[in-house]
Amino acid sequence: MSERKIVIATHGKLAEGFLTALKIIVGENEEISAVNCYTTPDFDLEQTIDRIFEEAEGKELFVFTDLLGGSVNNGFFKRLGTKQFHLITNTSLGLLMDCSLMNPDADELRKKLGSGEFSAVYCNDLVGSMGLEDDDF
Numbered sequence: 001m002s003e004r005k006i007v008i009a010t011h012g013k014l015a016e017g018f019l020t021a022l023k024i025i026v027g028e029n030e031e032i033s034a035v036n037c038y039t040t041p042d043f044d045l046e047q048t049i050d051r052i053f054e055e056a057e058g059k060e061l062f063v064f065t066d067l068l069g070g071s072v073n074n075g076f077f078k079r080l081g082t083k084q085f086h087l088i089t090n091t092s093l094g095l096l097m098d099c100s101l102m103n104p105d106a107d108e109l110r111k112k113l114g115s116g117e118f119s120a121v122y123c124n125d126l127v128g129s130m131g132l133e134d135d136d137f
Contacts, residue, residue, distance in 0.1 A: 005056040006099060008091065009035040009048075009076070010066035021093055026100050031059075037072050045075045053083055061085035062109075064096060092118050 006029075008015040015034035022032065035048060053061070061084075065073040068089045076087050086106055088095070095118040098104070104112065112118065 003059045004031055004062060004103070005059040006032040006062045006064065006096075007035060007052055007056070008032070008064045008096065009037060009052075009072050011037055011070060011072055012039060014066055018091070018093060018096055022096055022100060025093075026097055029100055032096075032100060045071065049075050049079065053079075053085075056085070062099065063087050064091040064099075065089045066091060088113070092120075094118050 008018050010018070013036045016036050019032065019034040022029070035052065037043060037045060037048065052063070063076050063085060065076060065087070066089070067073060070089075073087070073089045076085075079085070080087060086109070088109070095113075098112065098118070099109070102108075
C-alpha cells in the first residue's frame with residue numbers, strides 16, 4: 001500500500017474540530033492534517049491547494065471537504081482533471097474515523113459511501129422502528 005495523505009479542508013475551523021475529535025478517538029496520525037479555510041482576511045484558496053499538492057507529492061492524497069458546491073470543494077473539484085487525488089465531500093466524523101482506522105482504498109471507499117453507511121440519520125424515526133417508548137430513555 002502506498003503512503004497516503006489525508007487532508008480535511010473546510011470553511012472556518014470545522015476541519016480543526018474534526019481533527020481534534022479524531023485525535024481523541026483514534027489517536028495521533030501524522031498522515032492527517034486540517035486546513036481551516038477563510039479564517040483570515042488574506043486567505044488564498046488557490047495557494048493553499050497548491051501547497052497541499054506540493055506537500056502530498058508522491059503520496060496517495062485523499063481530500064475531505066465540508067460542502068458539495070461550496071467554495072472549498074469547488075477549488076479542489078477544478079483540479080480533478082489535472083491532478084491525481086481522491087475528493088470526498090459532505091464529510092462526517094464517522095467517515096473520517098473509518099478512513100483513519102481502516103485505510104480503505106478508493107474502491108472500498110466508493111462502496112462504503114454508496115451504501116449510505118455515513119449518511120445523516122433522522123433518529124426520531126429510529127425510536128418507532130425499534131419499538132422504544134419515551135420512558136425507555
